[in-house]
Amino acid sequence: MNIQEIQNEIIEEFAMFEDWEERYQYMIDLGKDLPLIDPQYKTEDNIIKGCQSKVWVHAELKDDKIDFTADSDAIITKGIIAILIRVFSNQHPKDILEANTDFIDQIGLKEHLSPTRANGLVSMIKQLKLYAIAYQTQLQ
Numbered sequence: 366m367n368i369q370e371i372q373n374e375i376i377e378e379f380a381m382f383e384d385w386e387e388r389y390q391y392m393i394d395l396g397k398d399l400p401l402i403d404p405q406y407k408t409e410d411n412i413i414k415g416c417q418s419k420v421w422v423h424a425e426l427k428d429d430k431i432d433f434t435a436d437s438d439a440i441i442t443k444g445i446i447a448i449l450i451r452v453f454s455n456q457h458p459k460d461i462l463e464a465n466t467d468f469i470d471q472i473g474l475k476e477h478l479s480p481t482r483a484n485g486l487v488s489m490i491k492q493l494k495l496y497a498i499a500y501q502t503q504l505q
Contacts, residue, residue: 368460371452372468379472388477392444399447400454402434415488417481418442422450422489424496430455431500433493441482445474446489453493458501466490 366374382388402411406423413420418439425432433454437443452468453461469475475483 368452368456368464372464375448375452376468376471385473385477388472389441389444392448393440394444395447395451396437396440396443396445399436399443399450400434402436406434407436413485413488413492415491416442416485418485420446420485420489422446422492422496424493424500426458426500426503429504430457431461431496433496442485445478445482445486448474449489449493453497458497458504461497462494462501 378391379388382391402421402423407421411421411423413422416437418437420435420437420442422433422435431454433450435443435446435450437446453464456464469486475486478486
């Protein structure tokens with residue numbers, strides 16, 4: 366699936382829930398299913414700056430696509446990074462760089478986060494795109 370198809374799938378999934386309490390629970394469940402980062406990558410270098418909670422992200426290039434793994438010390442934040450990794454993992458760096466993240470507004474996520482969590486969300490997206498820039502330059 367491409368990035369847009371995954372985003373559309375997430376929009377449909379969030380539309381199934383009637384209120385934000387159910388959506389938060391769904392995000393927590395997504396966080397529990399997150400492909401966990403190898404403990405050796407839970408270092409200061411892999412912590413996303415700008416997040417209130419600790420969020421570690423590791424990226425590897427495999428067959429010209431980026432494979433992301435992550436973890437967080439907070440359950441909601443872990444759910445947020447799980448959604449982003451689902452969208453961007455196993456995608457070509459160029460596609461990640463060109464992707465918009467409008468689906469976040471469409472599911473209403475940003476407006477239901479505290480200002481510090483919303484800033485953290487922006488920092489997570491920025492970091493994933495920085496990995497894509499780094500790997501895209503390697504592929505050229």
